[in-house]
Amino acid sequence: MSSATPGTPHLRGARVRCEELGFRHPGGDSSLSLASVDLEPGSRTAVIGPSGSGKTTLLHLIAGILSPDRGTVTLDDEVISGLPEAARRRRRLAGIGLVFQEFELLEHLSVRENISLPFAIDPALGSEGRSGRVEELAGRLGLGPLLRRHPRRLSHGERQRVAIARALVVGPRLLLADEPTGNLDPRTGAVVLDQLFAEAERAGTTVLVVTHDHSLLARFEQVIDLESPEPGGGS
Template sequence: MSWSWRRMWRDARIPSVMGMPSITNAQPVVRLRDVTRTYGQVVALAGISLDIHRGRFTAIMGPSGSGKSTLMNVAAGLDDATSGEVLLAGANLRAMDDDARTRLRREQVGFVFQAFNLVPTLSARENIVLPFELAGRRIDAETAAWVDHLIGALGLADRITHRPSELSGGQQQRVAIARALASRPAIIFADEPTGNLDSRSSREVLTLLRTAAQEYGQTIAMVSHDPVAASYADRVLVIADGRVVGDHDRLTPQQISDLLIGFEVGAA
């Protein structure tokens, strides 16, 4: 892979965000304390406490129905916790109204989804800068240069005027990642980002995410059911029955598979 990640991050500067809380390297980007989430009688999260620090690539794993997607949604402010404390980029989500949380997500959070979520009538470049348009934020010279860095680093320079239907799945996901990185967020939440990709494109996307976190300080939390995808992360959280039942440094795909099988067998 020839993408010039080191140069891209060396030349970039983290912007200050007016009106939003700031965090230091020592503070977690995400902090959950005794967080629960219930839907009627169903307990999706049952007293979860965890921190996600800057520059970590965290994979969130678990059997179907374990609560991993709910955990991501609560941590990102897309869903409300029933009880407990949720801090995102230094802000207490439970103390914020919907408008304030929307502004926080726009300015501090990037998202990458399995389905890419690109606007089909827009070009690749227009999709990348769309969040700025929606937020009413002017793209100044520094930001434009940063976007150009992303486009070149992700190998999209010769496809930037193409619409999503003219791009491969891997290229579409790279556009989505560029869009997530464009605002230099405090954290990127990735929900099954390789679910619609072939094995080669999956490896490229996962290597990109791992490099962004390990060498250049981007914080990433990825929900995945795939042990191979999770093996690219430097931390693996395992969720079962709404609780954190495993917290591990980097594991091999086989070790992750064994963990998941063990929890499913134990629950049977």
């Protein structure tokens, strides 16, 4: 596992700490075993490793989608891995943004509706003027003229930007991206990643990105290599 210099601490971003994490998919061969990972607030971290090494599993464990077989995931000072599923879900909805390789947009919703989906799930999130962020984010990500369109009429790059906007619309303290450029050509991927970083930096959001693209690693402050025989998260 390699590491990079931690980024400048941000007040807005979440501090993430994973300790002695272990997880095996039920009935599956793939498993994850990790000594420790620390993500500083506002830092940018990449996760690399071969297929089946547990990159996506790590993201899901940190997001609280999965619960580890052993070890803990701590978000700031709260051990979220021990929380009931409903509590993990609430924390994820309000504080963790997720971006997927396949975009995972709802085809029957417009761009505006896709971006504001978290507000539909929990209307309380849309209070305090946060719903105004839809237009603001869409404008910054170049989606302003596309707000009424449906995903099927968007390019891959546009779709991924919609997914990023959806992940950031509630102002999360942690952004988890699973190969966000995996389905994009290198040039579009670079643009999308620039925009992702710019938005995260603007809000001071902590970023963890799973990637296969080693050419991008220089842009991260920390890299977690799950292929490394040495256990534990690098820093």
